[in-house]
Amino acid sequence: xxxxxxxxxxxxxxxxxxxxxxxxxxxxxxxxxxxxxxxxxxxxxxxxxxxxxxxxxxxxxxxxxxxxxxxxxxxxxxxxxxxxxxxxxxxxxxxxxxxxxxxxxxxxxxxxxxxxxxxxxxxxxxxxxxxxxxxxxxxxxxxxxxxxxxxxxxxxxxxxxxxxxxxxxxxxxxxxxxxxxxxxxxxxxxxxxxxxxxxxxxxxxxxxxxxxxxxxxxxxxxxxxxxxxxxxxxxxxxxxxxxxxxxxxxxxxxxxxxxxxxxxxxxxxxxxxxxxxxxxxxxxxxxxxxxxxxxxxxxxxxxxxxxxxxxxxxxxxxxxxxxxxxxxxxxxxxxxxxxxxxxxxxxxx
Amino acid sequence: xxxxxxxxxxxxxxxxxxxxxxxxxxxxxxxxxxxxxxxxxxxxxxxxxxxxxxxxxxxxxxxxxxxxxxxxxxxxxxxxxxxxxxxxxxxxxxxxxxxxxxxxxxxxxxxxxxxxxxxxxxxxxxxxxxxxxxxxxxxxxxxxxxxxxxxxxxxxxxxxxxxxxxxxxxxxxxxxxxxxxxxxxxxxxxxxxxxxxxxxxxxxxxxxxxxxxxxxxxxxxxxxxxxxxxxxxxxxxxxxxxxxxxxxxxxxxxxxxxxxxxxxxxxxxxxxxxxxxxxxxxxxxxxxxxxxxxxxxxxxxxxxx
Numbered sequence: 001x002x003x004x005x006x007x008x009x010x011x012x013x014x015x016x017x018x019x020x021x022x023x024x025x026x027x028x029x030x031x032x033x034x035x036x037x038x039x040x041x042x043x044x045x046x047x048x049x050x051x052x053x054x055x056x057x058x059x060x061x062x063x064x065x066x067x068x069x070x071x072x073x074x075x076x077x078x079x080x081x082x083x084x085x086x087x088x089x090x091x092x093x094x095x096x097x098x099x100x101x102x103x104x105x106x107x108x109x110x111x112x113x114x115x116x117x118x119x120x121x122x123x124x125x126x127x128x129x130x131x132x133x134x135x136x137x138x139x140x141x142x143x144x145x146x147x148x149x150x151x152x153x154x155x156x157x158x159x160x161x162x163x164x165x166x167x168x169x170x171x172x173x174x175x176x177x178x179x180x181x182x183x184x185x186x187x188x189x190x191x192x193x194x195x196x197x198x199x200x201x202x203x204x205x206x207x208x209x210x211x212x213x214x215x216x217x218x219x220x221x222x223x224x225x226x227x228x229x230x231x232x233x234x235x236x237x238x239x240x241x242x243x244x245x246x247x248x249x250x251x252x253x254x255x256x257x258x259x260x261x262x263x264x265x266x267x268x269x270x271x272x273x274x275x276x277x278x279x280x281x282x283x284x285x286x287x288x289x290x291x292x293x294x295x296x297x298x299x300x301x302x303x304x305x306x307x308x309x310x311x312x313x314x315x316x317x318x319x320x321x322x323x324x325x326x327x328x329x330x331x332x333x334x335x336x337x338x339x340x341x342x343x344x345x346x347x348x349x
Numbered sequence: 350x351x352x353x354x355x356x357x358x359x360x361x362x363x364x365x366x367x368x369x370x371x372x373x374x375x376x377x378x379x380x381x382x383x384x385x386x387x388x389x390x391x392x393x394x395x396x397x398x399x400x401x402x403x404x405x406x407x408x409x410x411x412x413x414x415x416x417x418x419x420x421x422x423x424x425x426x427x428x429x430x431x432x433x434x435x436x437x438x439x440x441x442x443x444x445x446x447x448x449x450x451x452x453x454x455x456x457x458x459x460x461x462x463x464x465x466x467x468x469x470x471x472x473x474x475x476x477x478x479x480x481x482x483x484x485x486x487x488x489x490x491x492x493x494x495x496x497x498x499x500x501x502x503x504x505x506x507x508x509x510x511x512x513x514x515x516x517x518x519x520x521x522x523x524x525x526x527x528x529x530x531x532x533x534x535x536x537x538x539x540x541x542x543x544x545x546x547x548x549x550x551x552x553x554x555x556x557x558x559x560x561x562x563x564x565x566x567x568x569x570x571x572x573x574x575x576x577x578x579x580x581x582x583x584x585x586x587x588x589x590x591x592x593x594x595x596x597x598x599x600x601x602x603x604x605x606x607x608x609x610x611x612x613x614x615x616x617x618x619x620x621x622x623x624x625x626x627x628x629x630x631x632x633x634x635x636x637x638x639x640x641x642x643x644x645x646x647x648x649x650x651x652x653x654x
Contacts, residue, residue, distance in 0.1 A: 056558055058554060058557060083563070086560065087560040087561070087562050088560065089560065090557070090559060090560030091558065091559040091560035091561075095558065095559075096555075096558045098551060098554070098555055098558075103551040103552065104551040104552055104554070104555045105552055105555070106552040106555075106570050106574065107552070107574065107648070107649070107650060108573045108574055108577075108647065109570070109573075117556075117559055117561055117569075118559045118560065118561065121559065121560060121561045121562075121565075122560065153650070155649070166555070169555065170558075172559075173559075173560075
């Protein structure tokens, strides 16, 4: 098995605020292999974006990455980096596609220049070489009539085209890891598919690893090889895309999947997870999901569950997987999925 | 572009006409006459009135003034006999303008520097210190500052001359500082808030994610974007400084246009009042036009048509 491109171990990030210390990320582990796509899913405030911003050292000044955290990119541990160290990582090794293309391009600089900038910096290109390379890259990400539009300003472009430009900027210095932070959330549905296809095509062409942040499970099914489900600053379940979609083990994942409308969802019957996520100023002592969890056991309120292995690629942090736990019936929607899992993925015998 | 400027110039002329008209009639409401000298006899006053056309009906005077104005003739001063208003303004405006340019350069440079510094050290000690200093700078009237500067550096320390103009550059130092502190303080506050907003924007985060270094991020992306609103502040500020400060010019005995404007009002020197008002108005409007054109150069989203 090839060594992972990126390994995150025991990552904890907290923010110093006037009200106190907010523990936004509370011990996150994952790794990313060459060429694969890892989707990180979870609701707003679960820590998806903070996790990825930490990978680029882009958190606000009041953020602290804990001493024990490790972000291993090859031999390097990025977790201890100073501001000046980050510049050789950003763009060159890890690059990011941001959420809102309407606001993430500099309105006073031509798009061509904005794409050329990382090339000049990281690939040692001259202004002229970078301009030519930027033009080629613009064509590559599907910007029509690139020659004509390379000197355009962002306001002259539509959202979908701008997001292609943002992708081109991220790809400019040929990174090993691309982080796509909800790259389609701000776009309308027809454009979403195009943007996802651009990212997928470029990933294949460059054998690049992608971390895809989203709260849209439909997108996850489309892009991901593996999925990590985040809740209240922790990963609660991770596995291959099929394991998460058809054999989920954590009640939070059940809730997420049940909340997803499908073609068979009856009119007016859309499920929602009750309650709100906990305040991370005062994280609960037990499982952070316990208060919203219909399947919560007494121990959930007392003690944080460890990860229980389901398969070599699948683990979930819920006491339900403990051998002493009572057997529970998951929601109907999940039972249907598990039946599908039994039929299609479990080998006979 | 040319079409836009033409349109703006046309609007400028109309605005100027409105300014001229309203000032002209407002002036007529002013109590008193230009003849303050009690020795003047009734017949002498009558003769003077005839000389300056003040015996005609107001509406005729107004019409004459407009016609003369179109010929570039601003009339003759009552106060300084036989001196044309254009000549008076021509002598004094450059003095005020030099002082204004000096104050503008000092004020804006310090404002940009302190503002950027404050923004980059937001909510740290330096930011707090500059916040207090700039608030003080905004709230201290320039004439108070002028008197303090004069007392400390001119009288007590005897480092710099206390008054006068044209003999040495050192005479301009204290009035320049007195005039520059206010604009510097206002620019500091403005640049700070603009920079903070820009530094928190999505495109700055994207620029940071490129790994080009914080210096480049600020130079290439933050400055230009925060300059756009600052231009709109500096334009009118320039007009204000170039046309002189009455109080500061008085305190330092500088023969600028501001001093003249004030002295023309109690003496009812109608042509000088009109002339200086026109210069003020024109200067302000031209500066605003220049600001708008510059903004279009800096900000590609602004189209001038």
